[in-house]
Amino acid sequence: MAGERPSQLVLVVDVSPVHWGRLNAAAEESLSFTRCVENVCVFLNAFMMINDGNKIAVLASHPLENRFVYPTSNVPSDGVRYELFAALDKAVVDGMKAMAQKLTLHENVIADGSPSLMAGSLAKALCYINRTTQAGGQLQSRILIVKVSPDAPAQYMATMNCIFGAQKNGIPIDACIIGPDSGFLQQASDLTGGMYLRVPEPKALLQYLMWVFLPDASIRNTLVFPSRALVDYRAACFCHRKLVEVGFVCSVCLSIFCQFNPVCLTCNSRFRVPGLGAAKGKKKNVT
Numbered sequence: 001m002a003g004e005r006p007s008q009l010v011l012v013v014d015v016s017p018v019h020w021g022r023l024n025a026a027a028e029e030s031l032s033f034t035r036c037v038e039n040v041c042v043f044l045n046a047f048m049m050i051n052d053g054n055k056i057a058v059l060a061s062h063p064l065e066n067r068f069v070y071p072t073s074n075v076p077s078d079g080v081r082y083e084l085f086a087a088l089d090k091a092v093v094d095g096m097k098a099m100a101q102k103l104t105l106h107e108n109v110i111a112d113g114s115p116s117l118m119a120g121s122l123a124k125a126l127c128y129i130n131r132t133t134q135a136g137g138q139l140q141s142r143i144l145i146v147k148v149s150p151d152a153p154a155q156y157m158a159t160m161n162c163i164f165g166a167q168k169n170g171i172p173i174d175a176c177i178i179g180p181d182s183g184f185l186q187q188a189s190d191l192t193g194g195m196y197l198r199v200p201e202p203k204a205l206l207q208y209l210m211w212v213f214l215p216d217a218s219i220r221n222t223l224v225f226p227s228r229a230l231v232d233y234r235a236a237c238f239c240h241r242k243l244v245e246v247g248f249v250c251s252v253c254l255s256i257f258c259q260f261n262p263v264c265l266t267c268n269s270r271f272r273v274p275g276l277g278a279a280k281g282k283k284k285n286v287t
């Protein structure tokens with residue numbers, strides 16, 4: 001199924017118990033977190049089986065922390081194939097559950113429903129890919145994010161920086177969305193040539209993982225996929241981290257603001273007030 005060349009997959013899973021709980025409260029027959037982790041394990045095993053040289057890394061992400069659950073120092077990443085699969089499953093299941101459980105101790109985070117640190121996990125994934133490819137591996141790498149929590153406008157800048165980094169290095173970012181649509185990840189997959197899919201039927205997660213996210217980029221153009229989502233290109237303003245459709249852009253540093261400021265808050269450039277001669281900071285559509 002995959003090309004002859006082995007590839008590397010860095011999988012990020014949103015394990016935030018708050019948002020998994022909300023998902024299940026919203027729909028009667030939804031996907032439980034445990035079921036999601038099981039599906040993810042089956043998908044990872046399939047990915048390892050389609051090519052002997054394939055490599056994976058798994059990151060768990062929640063509102064307080066991002067952590068690699070595989071590979072870790074106490075889990076072998078090489079060895080007899082089926083022993084490896086068993087070790088992988090155990091590491092992923094135990095690691096993700098431990099992460100989710102640890103968060104339940106922080107009641108304040110649960111109460112305010114903070115979203116997971118997705119920008120941080122993207123950055124970690126990119127660093128990991130950079131490190132492994134620098135170590136001599138000629139592996140084509142990609143990132144897959146399984147996300148349930150909503151976008152955090154506060155993470156806009158960090159997320160966009162990661163997206164541009166991935167784009168520059170030719171690393172596609174795939175997004176498998178179980179919760180609300182994510183404008184940030186729509187932009188990420190659009191700019192990096194990845195796949196974006198909001199799973200219409202969360203219970204059937206495994207099917208979507210196998211169908212849409214298992215084939216490598218080289219195989220994808222021969223397959224028929226669900227039509228692409230419209231991309232939400234809204235940016236977050238630098239002053240309030242609020243998503244804006246139309247904003248003011250500094251003509252010097254390109255910072256985005258939701259309201260006119262006589263002095264750019266980022267680079268201190270001065271603008272003339274609109275209406276009193278040519279204003280430097282022009283109103284510009286940022287969509």
Ligand SMILES: [Zn+2]
Nearest residue numbers: 237239240258
């Ligand atoms: Zn603002």
Ligand SMILES: [Zn+2]
Nearest residue numbers: 250253264267
């Ligand atoms: Zn500026």
